[in-house]
Amino acid sequence: MRIKKIIAENLSEGKVLIKKELGEDAIILSTRNIKNSETGKDTIEIVAAIDEKIKNIPKVESKSRTEVQEIEKGKIDSLIESINYPLLRYLDNNLSEKYLYLKKLGFDETFIGPSLQALSKSNNLDISENDLLNSIISRIKIENLFQKRISRKIYGFVGPSGVGKSSTLLKFAVIHKIMNSSNVLVIGANNHNFGANDLLAAYCKMLDLNFEKAGSEEELNRLIENKKAYDLILIDFDSKSKYTNTNLENILILPVNSTKNYLLTKLNEYSSSYIGLTGLDEKFEIQPIIELLINKNLTFCFYTNGSNIPDDIELADVSGIKKMILSNG
Ligand SMILES: Nc1nc2c(ncn2[C@@H]2O[C@H](COP(=O)(O)OP(=O)(O)OP(=O)(O)O)[C@@H](O)[C@H]2O)c(=O)[nH]1
Ligand SMILES: [Mg+2]
Known part of the structure; x- marks a missing residue:
C-alpha cells in the first residue's frame, strides 16, 4: 500500500492532485483544514492511499445491457443445442x-x-x-406367420393385460382359416379374468372357430397332447400366465404406443419367439420399439390397427415400417 499526503487550496483541487499522484482507485483516509504558515491562507491537508494489488488488476470492460443479453442468449442457445443434440x-x-x-x-x-x-x-x-x-430397417428380423406351415404349429398369445391379446388371436385364427383353410383350434387359458374364456368361446362360435377351455396347466398339457388333428392351435393366455411347453411358441403382444422403459420391462417379463404390435390406428411413435427390435434381435410379425375381426391386422413388412418411421419425420 502506498500512502501520500498533499496540501491543496480546497477539497476538489486536492482530489484532482490525489488522482494524478495515486490513480483513480486511490482512497482518501483523512482531511484536515490547516493555515499556510507563510501566506496565512486556509488550505486543506489530504492523506490518501492506494493498494498496489488493486491498482494492477486489469479493468473489466463494462458491457451494455444489449451486449450482455446477446452473450446470454448465445450461451443459452448452445446449452439447448448440447441438450437436444449431445x-x-x-x-x-x-x-x-x-x-x-x-x-x-x-x-x-x-x-x-x-x-x-x-x-x-x-x-x-x-x-x-x-x-x-x-439399412436400419433391414436389421429388423421379420417373419410372415400368416403362411401355412407343413408341421402343426402351436402359438401362445402372451402379454400385459388389455393390450389386445384375445382380439389379435381371433384375427390371426380367422386369417388362417380363410387364407390357408387351416384346421384351427382356439384354447381359452385365461383363468385370471372372470368370464374371459366364456367370452372367447362366444366369439369363436360367432366366427365358426373350434374352441376348448383349459382351466389348468394339466388340462392345457392334455389338450396339446391330444388335439393332434389340428394344424394350428392358438392359446389365449392371461397377463399372469407363465406356462411353458416345448411345442409352444409365444407371440408377445405389445401396445405400440409405449415408452422404451415399458417395452423393455415387458420384454424381460414374457418369454416369446415373436412380437406383434397393437394400436397402430391411434397416435404412436414407432422408434422405441424399432430400436428394441434391432438391439434385442426380436422377430416382428404383424400389427393391428383397429378392433375389426379379421380386417384390422397387417403383416409386418419393410415398406410399412418405413412409412411409420417417416410419418414421424
Ligand atoms: N383401437 C384399437 N383397439 C384394439 C386393437 N387391438 C385390440 N383392441 C381393443 O382393445 C381392447 C382389449 O382387447 P383384448 O383383446 O380383450 O385384450 P387382452 O390383451 O386380451 O385383454 P386381457 O385378456 O383382459 O388381458 C378391446 O376392446 C379390443 O377391441 C387395435 O389395434 N386398435
Ligand atoms: Mg384376453
Missing part, C-alpha cells in the same frame, strides 16, 4: 447430417451413436439418407 459437437459434417436426420425421425442417441459408428467403420459415409434408413 453428439453434434463430436461429429464431422458428414456424420452430423446423418445424426440430425435420424434425430428428426425420432431415434435416440443410444441407438444413433452405435449406428453412426458402424457407418463410419464400414467407410460408407456417402450413403444417402434414404439408404441409411433402409
